[in-house]
Amino acid sequence: MIPMLEAKGVQKRFGSNHVLKGIDLTIQAGQVLCLLGPSGSGKSTFLRCINHLEVINAGRISVDGELMGFRQHGDKLYEMKPSAIAAQRGEIGMVFQRFNLFPNLTAIENIIEAPVGIKKINKNQAIERAKELLASVGLSDKADHYPSQLSGGQQQRVAIARALAMDPKLMLFDEPTSALDPELVGDVLEVMRNLAKSGMTMIVVTHEIGFAREVADQVVFMDDGLVVESGTPAEVIDNPRNARTKAFIESVL
Amino acid sequence: MSENQTNSDKIVAIPLKHPWRWVSAALIVLFLALFIYSLVASPNVNHDIISQFLFNPKIIQAAGLTVLLTVISMTIGAALATLLAIMKLSANPVLKMVATAYIGFFRGTPLLLQIVFWGYLGIIYPTLGLGVPFTDIVWFSAPTSAVLTSTVAGVIALSMNEAAYAAEIVRAGILSVDDGQTEAAKSLGMSNGYTLRRIVLPQAMRVIIPPMGNEFISMLKNTSLLQVLAVMELYARTSQISAQNLAQVELLVVAGFWYLVMTSILSWPQSYLERKYGRGFSATSERKRWLSMGSKASA
Numbered sequence: 050m051i052p053m054l055e056a057k058g059v060q061k062r063f064g065s066n067h068v069l070k071g072i073d074l075t076i077q078a079g080q081v082l083c084l085l086g087p088s089g090s091g092k093s094t095f096l097r098c099i100n101h102l103e104v105i106n107a108g109r110i111s112v113d114g115e116l117m118g119f120r121q122h123g124d125k126l127y128e129m130k131p132s133a134i135a136a137q138r139g140e141i142g143m144v145f146q147r148f149n150l151f152p153n154l155t156a157i158e159n160i161i162e163a164p165v166g167i168k169k170i171n172k173n174q175a176i177e178r179a180k181e182l183l184a185s186v187g188l189s190d191k192a193d194h195y196p197s198q199l200s201g202g203q204q205q206r207v208a209i210a211r212a213l214a215m216d217p218k219l220m221l222f223d224e225p226t227s228a229l230d231p232e233l234v235g236d237v238l239e240v241m242r243n244l245a246k247s248g249m250t251m252i253v254v255t256h257e258i259g260f261a262r263e264v265a266d267q268v269v270f271m272d273d274g275l276v277v278e279s280g281t282p283a284e285v286i287d288n289p290r291n292a293r294t295k296a297f298i299e300s301v302l
Numbered sequence: 303m304s305e306n307q308t309n310s311d312k313i314v315a316i317p318l319k320h321p322w323r324w325v326s327a328a329l330i331v332l333f334l335a336l337f338i339y340s341l342v343a344s345p346n347v348n349h350d351i352i353s354q355f356l357f358n359p360k361i362i363q364a365a366g367l368t369v370l371l372t373v374i375s376m377t378i379g380a381a382l383a384t385l386l387a388i389m390k391l392s393a394n395p396v397l398k399m400v401a402t403a404y405i406g407f408f409r410g411t412p413l414l415l416q417i418v419f420w421g422y423l424g425i426i427y428p429t430l431g432l433g434v435p436f437t438d439i440v441w442f443s444a445p446t447s448a449v450l451t452s453t454v455a456g457v458i459a460l461s462m463n464e465a466a467y468a469a470e471i472v473r474a475g476i477l478s479v480d481d482g483q484t485e486a487a488k489s490l491g492m493s494n495g496y497t498l499r500r501i502v503l504p505q506a507m508r509v510i511i512p513p514m515g516n517e518f519i520s521m522l523k524n525t526s527l528l529q530v531l532a533v534m535e536l537y538a539r540t541s542q543i544s545a546q547n548l549a550q551v552e553l554l555v556v557a558g559f560w561y562l563v564m565t566s567i568l569s570w571p572q573s574y575l576e577r578k579y580g581r582g583f584s585a586t587s588e589r590k591r592w593l594s595m596g597s598k599a600s601a
């Protein structure tokens with residue numbers, strides 16, 4: 050079976066700062082991978098490498114069997130044209146810590162912008178789909194609200210709906226609840242839990258250990274640009290073998 | 303009624319008084335009234351000439367040309383400015399350098415000089431043509447004076463100068479949009495061009511429009527410099543008339559009146575655009591509400 054995501058020896062440098070030192074990861078379709086690790090360990094950078102927002106310096110990333118951002122000729126990789134990269138990105142949804150909704154568009158306009166403008170889906174059809182998505186994140190009554198009129202938790206749920214509107218194969222979440230007031234975290238996690246149940250393949254960078262234990266098929270602990278430990282939640286969270294993993298889990302519990 | 307309530311009923315909140323606002327406003331009104339009176343009462347200002355020319359068809363027509371020159375030059379200038387801003391923000395060092403050099407050159411020399419230069423272009427290049435250099439192939443050729451009429455030369459001069467100033471305004475506008483916006487747009491599969499057009503520029507407009515309103519007004523007034531190319535805009539027309547009837551001051555009043563009318567009308571589309579592009583940005587409306595409350599409290 051072709052894995053939904055396969056990363057091999059992924060390296061990334063920012064000048065002299067060697068941020069990713071060779072990451073290997075595999076996720077099968079329909080699985081949820083939770084990525085844990087201390088701040089600065091390279092989690093966000095890795096997610097951004099997956100959809101080519103950062104260009105990797107070594108290694109390779111394939112999504113659903115397709116090499117991301119590069120074409121292979123012989124033993125060399127050539128970076129693809131921007132239009133081809135954009136098309137690949139359209140198949141991977143991304144949810145940001147700071148939501149990044151378009152502030153000048155209403156919730157529903159945020160959701161239909163890419164399907165109508167990029168995928169050329171009929172506008173009425175896109176609106177219908179957007180309404181379904183808003184209902185699925187519990188925000189049917191907020192369609193015509195601007196982001197500034199929504200709470201952080203509501204904005205993040207609209208952002209999830211916006212990403213889903215492109216029918217992605219894979220969803221990337223970069224600390225989706227870290228910018229939220231504690232009482233709003235639950236609603237967002239609930240939406241993500243439902244999404245996982247529906248069979249979406251997800252990579253979630255999070256400090257919500259409870260969520261990882263409950264939802265993840267695979268937990269990966271990263272530190273200093275390397276995968277330190279990976280396995281099931283029962284292995285990595287409840288019985289960490291590595292001392293650094295153990296210290297980290299204890300610090301966030 | 304409880305004791306407590308009676309007490310709080312007696313407490314009256316008195317907003318801070320601003321007596322100096324009243325004094326300064328009164329002084330300004332007084333000086334303005336005196337100045338207008340001096341003009342009206344002056345035996346040296348012929349009021350009949352003013353009223354004779356105020357709605358003269360030639361004057362109205364010239365004012366119309368002024369508006370037309372302003373709108374055309376501003377449109378070309380803004381389009382060129384957007385291009386320059388994008389070039390200056392691009393990762394391509396050549397484009398960056400070209401844009402920086404352009405802006406430096408056109409901001410660094412007087413507008414009047416540039417206008418005269420474009421007017422004199424016919425002296426440097428007597429004919430303009432399109433063909434393959436160093437061969438006999440010529441698709442099109444014409445005397446410069448036929449293509450580059452003084453009006454066209456004037457529009458080119460104003461547009462190219464405006465582009466240099468407006469480029470920095472557009473650039474500041476683009477930079478004001480949070481990086482997260484571009485990031486989110488890209489992650490949704492939007493190309494760079496689409497992101498710029500649909501996501502970044504509409505948000506940048508909020509920052510671009512107020513200074514562009516200023517530019518529009520400057521442009522309207524700067525069209526008067528085209529007098530040196532004998533373009534019959536408002537100022538050229540009034541000075542042509544006053545050269546004949548020697549009523550310089552009266553015609554200046556006429557011109558000033560129309561410039562004021564035009565600049566006042568221009569502020570209307572500006573507030574419309576500010577509202578349009580302010581959609582969804584509550585921080586600004588919040589601030590505005592606060593500001594208007596502040597002034598209401600002082601009134």
Ligand SMILES: Nc1ncnc2c1ncn2[C@@H]1O[C@H](COP(=O)(O)OP(=O)(O)O)[C@@H](O)[C@H]1O
Nearest residue numbers: 063066068086087088089090091092093094095
């Ligand atoms: N665009 C960038 N330019 C330079 N350095 C960066 C950039 N993005 C991230 N880094 C560096 O990479 C390291 C890892 O950052 P990040 O991936 O955000 O970690 P995490 O998400 O695990 O907290 C940090 O040292 C950070 O300073």
Ligand SMILES: [Mg+2]
Nearest residue numbers: 092093094224
């Ligand atoms: Mg991060």
